[in-house]
Each structure stands twice: as structure tokens, then as C-alpha cells.
Amino acid sequence: MKEIAIVQGFENNLDSRNRKGIIWHVLFQASTIVGIIALIALMLNVIDSAFGYVAYEARMDPDSLTVDGIPVEDQSKDQLVALLQSTLSSGAYNKLDNETLFVDRSREEVFQLVVERIIRPKIVQVWKFWPSLTRSDEIRATVTREYPKAELDFVSWLTYDFVTRPQTSEPLTAGVRTAVLGSLWTILFTILLAFPLGVGAAIYLEEYASENWFNRIIQTNINNLAGVPSIVYGILGLAIFVRALERFTSGKMFGIVNLTSENGRTVLSAGLTLGLLVLPIIIINAQEAIRAVPRSLRNASFGVGATKWQTVWSHMLPNALPGILTGTILAISRAIGETAPLVVVGASTAISFDPSSPFSKFTTLPIQIYQWTSRPQEEFRSLAAASILVLLVLLLSLNASAVLLRNRFSRRF
Amino acid sequence: MALNNNFDQKYIIETRNLDIYYGSFKAVAGVNMRVERNAITAIIGPSGCGKSTLLRAFNRMNELYADTSIEGEVTFSGQDIYARDVDPVEVRYRIGMVFQKPNPFPKSIYENIAWTARIHGYKGNMDELVENSLRQAALWDEVKDKLKQSGLSLSGGQQQRLCIARALSIKPEVILMDEPASALDPIATLKIEELMQDLKQNYTIVIVTHNMQQAARASDYTAMMMLTNGESRSGTVIEFDETNIIFTRPKDKRTEDYVTGRFG
Numbered sequence: 001m002k003e004i005a006i007v008q009g010f011e012n013n014l015d016s017r018n019r020k021g022i023i024w025h026v027l028f029q030a031s032t033i034v035g036i037i038a039l040i041a042l043m044l045n046v047i048d049s050a051f052g053y054v055a056y057e058a059r060m061d062p063d064s065l066t067v068d069g070i071p072v073e074d075q076s077k078d079q080l081v082a083l084l085q086s087t088l089s090s091g092a093y094n095k096l097d098n099e100t101l102f103v104d105r106s107r108e109e110v111f112q113l114v115v116e117r118i119i120r121p122k123i124v125q126v127w128k129f130w131p132s133l134t135r136s137d138e139i140r141a142t143v144t145r146e147y148p149k150a151e152l153d154f155v156s157w158l159t160y161d162f163v164t165r166p167q168t169s170e171p172l173t174a175g176v177r178t179a180v181l182g183s184l185w186t187i188l189f190t191i192l193l194a195f196p197l198g199v200g201a202a203i204y205l206e207e208y209a210s211e212n213w214f215n216r217i218i219q220t221n222i223n224n225l226a227g228v229p230s231i232v233y234g235i236l237g238l239a240i241f242v243r244a245l246e247r248f249t250s251g252k253m254f255g256i257v258n259l260t261s262e263n264g265r266t267v268l269s270a271g272l273t274l275g276l277l278v279l280p281i282i283i284i285n286a287q288e289a290i291r292a293v294p295r296s297l298r299n300a301s302f303g304v305g306a307t308k309w310q311t312v313w314s315h316m317l318p319n320a321l322p323g324i325l326t327g328t329i330l331a332i333s334r335a336i337g338e339t340a341p342l343v344v345v346g347a348s349t350a351i352s353f354d355p356s357s358p359f360s361k362f363t364t365l366p367i368q369i370y371q372w373t374s375r376p377q378e379e380f381r382s383l384a385a386a387s388i389l390v391l392l393v394l395l396l397s398l399n400a401s402a403v404l405l406r407n408r409f410s411r412r413f
Numbered sequence: 414m415a416l417n418n419n420f421d422q423k424y425i426i427e428t429r430n431l432d433i434y435y436g437s438f439k440a441v442a443g444v445n446m447r448v449e450r451n452a453i454t455a456i457i458g459p460s461g462c463g464k465s466t467l468l469r470a471f472n473r474m475n476e477l478y479a480d481t482s483i484e485g486e487v488t489f490s491g492q493d494i495y496a497r498d499v500d501p502v503e504v505r506y507r508i509g510m511v512f513q514k515p516n517p518f519p520k521s522i523y524e525n526i527a528w529t530a531r532i533h534g535y536k537g538n539m540d541e542l543v544e545n546s547l548r549q550a551a552l553w554d555e556v557k558d559k560l561k562q563s564g565l566s567l568s569g570g571q572q573q574r575l576c577i578a579r580a581l582s583i584k585p586e587v588i589l590m591d592e593p594a595s596a597l598d599p600i601a602t603l604k605i606e607e608l609m610q611d612l613k614q615n616y617t618i619v620i621v622t623h624n625m626q627q628a629a630r631a632s633d634y635t636a637m638m639m640l641t642n643g644e645s646r647s648g649t650v651i652e653f654d655e656t657n658i659i660f661t662r663p664k665d666k667r668t669e670d671y672v673t674g675r676f677g
Contacts, residue, residue, distance in 0.1 A: 296512065298477065300512070300516040300576070304580060305503070314532075
């Protein structure tokens with residue numbers, strides 16, 4: 001086998017050529033592995049913070065609230081309301097009653113208020129997931145020694161309640177509902193602005209624009225805009241949507257008077273700013289998708305006497321749609337994780353009421369995470385980790401729905 | 414201006430001193446040819462001599478390629494199809510085209526024809542039109558039970574006949590065929606050739622082919638194209654005559670070399 005005749009002038013170097021191939025193969029594999037390791041490290045780090053032991057003390061002993069031998073957990077709603085009325089200042093009580101009438105609140109909600117306002121558990125120390133698993137005896141010993149009155153619980157910071165509760169300043173009762181809703185509202189307006197504009201611009205540039213210096217400049221600029229730092233878009237959004245179009249983004253133009261949002265720092269401004277941010281991404285991807293529609297299909301359509309619009313609408317768009325949606329998925333992923341431009345546009349760091357219209361003040365998940373990680377207390381970092389998991393799930397479910405949509409459209413005959 | 418149809422004219426497409434440019438490059442130069450009504454005209458010649466470019470100039474498909482332009486004149490029933498007031502969409506409606514690679518729409522067999530008819534405002538009985546078009550393209554018996562299936566599920570030869578049916582559905586007067594059988598096996602090729610003979614009764618056909626036997630078998634007239642030897646290296650029609658003359662006693666030595674396989 002080795003005795004292959006060597007033609008004069010050629011060198012039998014198959015071995016060295018194969019060796020070179022193997023080296024590159026290993027290098028490519030290594031880069032993939034580095035990526036996977038980074039991803040695993042990220043997930044482990046987040047999970048490590050999101051679960052673990054928590055030691056907390058009640059500021060008021062729940063046993064002291066027992067009435068007629070009924071512990072506070074088992075009391076009826078009326079008893080709990082009475083308890084609130086007697087313990088809180090009348091101002092604080094009336095404020096709660098004004099937010100939502102006590103008659104309309106469920107027993108669970110009232111009990112939650114009792115915990116938050118009267119018992120007020122206070123975290124004394126938190127442990128991460130890994131130490132909680134491996135050194136639980138040691139942790140128990142520490143707690144009994146240093147915080148004799150404290151209770152020790154293994155908690156998951158990510159719970160159903162965490163997702164459905166509004167933001168509060170107490171780590172044990174804080175939730176991300178406000179931020180999740182804020183993110184969803186913002187993304188809604190981002191898509192509403194960027195998808196039609198982006199696809200429209202892509203169709204124009206690919207199908208209608210003639211090849212001249214003006215259109216080349218536009219094309220170059222779109223490519224460059226995709227790389228502009230997001231903070232710059234934040235400043236743009238501040239200047240245009242928050243300031244110049246304030247009457248529009250605050251809802252004044254539509255006769256909506258909302259004292260909390262009259263400065264234009266609303267969901268709408270944020271959505272439009274992120275829309276501008278992802279517009280170039282959508283345009284570029286849609287252009288690629290349109291360009292990838294085979295020439296033969298264009299020929300077929302024009303060849304039977306279709307007009308340009310009939311060709312675009314019936315053939316180019318349906319066939320480019322899967323690619324366009326892929327670009328949109330990328331854009332949504334980018335937008336939902338953006339923090340910097342929203343800080344500039346004026347996302348609130350601490351609001352506890354849900355956004356309810358385009359003209360609401362808002363916060364978003366990344367802002368919430370940023371705010372919690374910048375707190376010195378360990379427990380807020382755990383909250384941030386749980387929020388990161390919520391953000392990842394939100395992102396994955398948005399992407400999954402876009403992928404489903406794409407697969408529906410790419411179902412070719 | 415709508416193109417009228419003057420049936421008195423013997424020649425349905427005529428070119429006068431037609432030059433076709435890609436940018437500043439003159440790809441086809443000085444073509445004068447006449448396509449006779451209800452005949453099959455073949456365009457033959459070596460690769461890269463501008464056969465497809467010339468064919469596309471007959472229904473303004475070349476305009477879809479960037480930076481093309483023409484000089485000279487192409488007339489359809491005596492009217493200049495490149496005149497300012499002629500809509501290329503109408504030209505392509507009257508002069509249909511079948512391409513080298515079968516390109517049915519990624520829709521059902523039925524919809525391939527129905528869409529084509531609908532965009533031209535067809536309001537009649539669609540089922541009837543689909544059936545007639547498929548029958549004319551000798552495809553009906555093979556697909557009548559699977560009209561809802563994708564056009565892309567057919568074999569290559571069937572796809573090409575579907576494309577012909579699609580072209581026929583809007584009743585063009587001329588059908589341009591750009592190497593319609595080059596991607597098909599001999600049996601499918603034969604079917605296409607038989608089909609062309611049937612269609613000749615009602616349509617005028619211009620076909621570009623690499624296959625010498627096909628031109629000899631199927632066509633009535635043949636145009637021989639070749640690159641000129643000048644500096645520009647443009648393609649041009651060096652001889653245009655009845656097919657049997659081109660293949661038996663051509664006037665040009667280069668034609669003789671080419672059709673007898675002694676070219677080069």
C-alpha cells in the first residue's frame with residue numbers, strides 16, 4: 001500500500017497534509033469547548049446564588065400575635081385586617097386601603113401584608129447553593145451560635161411568588177412582576193416599530209432601490225449603525241422620544257393625564273428607543289433573507305408576467321420570511337437584554353405598580369438585575385440571580401415562539 | 414400602450430441590429446433575425462456566445478439582470494417592445510418563458526397555474542383552466558389525482574412540463590425556452606420535444622439548445638451563434654436559415670464545423 005508510485009515533480013506528502021487537517025480539527029473543537037465551558041460556568045454561577053440557606057429573624061415575634069389561641073397563620077381575613085388596623089398608623093393603613101380596598105383583597109394578600117408590615121422578617125445571613133449542600137451542619141451550628149432567635153430555611157429564591165409579586169424593598173417578599181411586565185410592554189413596542197420598518201426598508205433596498213452612490217451610502221450607514229454602542233441610542237432616545245416628542249410619549253397628546261409619567265419617561269419611549277437600536281439588525285437580516293431567495297423563483301414569477309409587487313408579495317416575502325424571523329429573534333434577544341439605553345431613557349429603579357398602558361412608568365428585568373446587584377447585601381445578589389433565571393426563561397420562551405412561528409412559515413410544500 | 418396582435422404578419426418577433434450590453438461590455442452584437450409565427454426556431458452555438466442573453470432580450474427578461482441595456486430594435490407583431498410606453502410586464506405576458514432549470518413555484522400543482530392566471534385577472538372557471546393547461550402540457554394524466562401536492566414533489570421532467578403548463582395558462586403567443594431539456598434525461602427530453610410539436614399549432618416557440626440533435630429534430634429554423642473574433646468578443650448570429658439547410662449545407666464554414674462536431 002505504501003508503494004504508490006511517485007510521479008516526478010510531485011511529493012508524496014499525504015501524511016503531512018492529513019496531520020495539518022487534524023491540528024485544525026482539534027483547534028476548532030477546542031474553541032467550541034471553551035464556549036461551552038463559559039456557558040456552563042455562567043449557569044452554575046447563577047444557580048449557585050439563586051438557591052441556598054437563609055437565616056432570618058422576625059422583627060416582631062409571630063407568637064405574640066396569637067389571638068384566642070389561634071396563631072397568626074390561621075386567623076381569618078377579618079382578624080388580619082383588624083390586626084393591621086390596630087398595629088399600623090392610620091395613615092399607613094389608609095394608604096393601603098386606597099391602593100386596593102381591603103374588601104377586594106384576598107386573605108392571602110392580607111396575610112402577606114401582615115408578614116410584610118408587622119412581622120417583618122429580617123435576613124441576617126444567606127449562603128450560596130454549594131456551601132448549603134456541603135456544609136449544612138456547619139451552617140446550622142453558626143446560626144444557633146450567632147443568631148439564637150433566627151430561623152434557618154433552605155430557600156429557592158426563584159419561586160412562583162417571586163415572579164408574581166411586585167417589587168418591594170424587603171428581599172424576602174420582593175418579586176419581579178413589575179419588571180417582567182415592563183420588559184414585555186417594552187418589547188411589544190420595540191417589535192411594533194422595528195419589524196414593519198425594518199422589513200419595509202429591506203424590501204426597498206433589495207428590490208426597488210437602484211444601484212447608485214446615494215443608496216450605497218444608506219447601505220453603508222445601516223451596516224455601521226448595527227455596531228453603534230447602545231448607550232448612544234439611549235441618548236438619542238432621550239433627546240427624541242423623552243424630550244422632543246414628550247407630548248406624544250407621555251400621552252398628553254391623547255388627553256391622558258398621569259402625574260407619574262408626564263415627563264415622557266414611559267414604556268413607549270423605551271420601546272421606541274430599543275426599536276431604533278435593533279432596526280439595523282432587522283434590516284440587515286431581512287436583506288440577507290431576501291437575497292437568499294433563489295433567482296429561479298424571481299425568474300419564474302417575472303417570466304409569467306407578474307409585476308414587481310406581485311413577485312415581492314407572493315414569492316419573495318413568503319420565502320424570505322423564515323430568514324426575516326430569524327433576524328427578528330436575534331433582535332428581540334438583543335433588545336430584551338439591553339440595560340444602558342433604558343437607564344438613559346429613564347427607567348425607574350424602584351416602582352411597585354405594574355405598567356398598564358404605553359404611557360406608564362416602567363422598569364425592566366435587566367434594570368432590576370442591575371439595581372439589585374449594585375446593593376451591598378448578599379441577599380439582593382440572590383434576588384438578582386433569580387431574576388437572571390427569569391430573564392433567561394422569558395428570553396427563551398420569546399425565542400421559542402418566534403422559532404415556532406418560523407417553522408410554521410418555512411413549511412414548504 | 415397595449416401591444417396589439419397583427420395576425421397578418423408572418424414574422425412575430427423581429428430584431429434589427431440588436432446589440433445587448435452588460436454594463437459597457439457588448440455581449441451580443443448586430444443580430445438580425447425573424448421568428449416565424451407558429452414555427453419552432455432554435456438558437457444554437459457554443460457556451461458563452463450569448464444565446465440565453467439574446468433569448469431574454471425577446472421578452473425583456475434581461476432587464477432583471479443588473480446593468481443591462483440594448484441598442485437596436487426588437488419588435489413583436491411589428492411593434493417595438495422596448496418603446497418607452499410599453500410595459501415590460503405586458504411583454505412577458507404575451508411572450509412567455511420556460512427556463513433551463515425547472516422552477517415551479519413552491520406551491521401546489523393547482524396553485525402554480527391558478528396563481529399565474531389570477532395575477533392577470535382571470536375570472537373564469539379555474540378548475541377548467543388548470544385542467545386545460547395541464548392537458549396541453551401533456552401532464553394532466555400524471556397529476557390529476559394529486560393537484561394539491563407541491564409542484565416540487567414532481568420529477569424533473571414533470572416539473573418542466575408544469576412550468577410549460579403554467580406558461581400556457583395565460584395564453585401567450587410566443588414561448589421562449591431556454592435549454593428546457595438540458596437538466597432532463599433522454600425520455601423526459603423526448604416528451605418535451607413531442608410537446609413542442611403539439612404546441613406549434615397554436616404557439617410560436619423559440620428554443621435555445623446545446624443539443625444539436627434536438628435542434629435538428631425539433632426545429633423549423635435555426636440560428637447559429639458564435640463569438641466574433643474581433644477585440645470585443647461579442648456573440649452574434651452568424652447564420653440563420655431553415656434547419657435542414659443549416660444541418661446539411663450551411664453556407665458558413667464555422668457553422669459546418671460546429672454542427673458536424675468538428676468545431677475547435
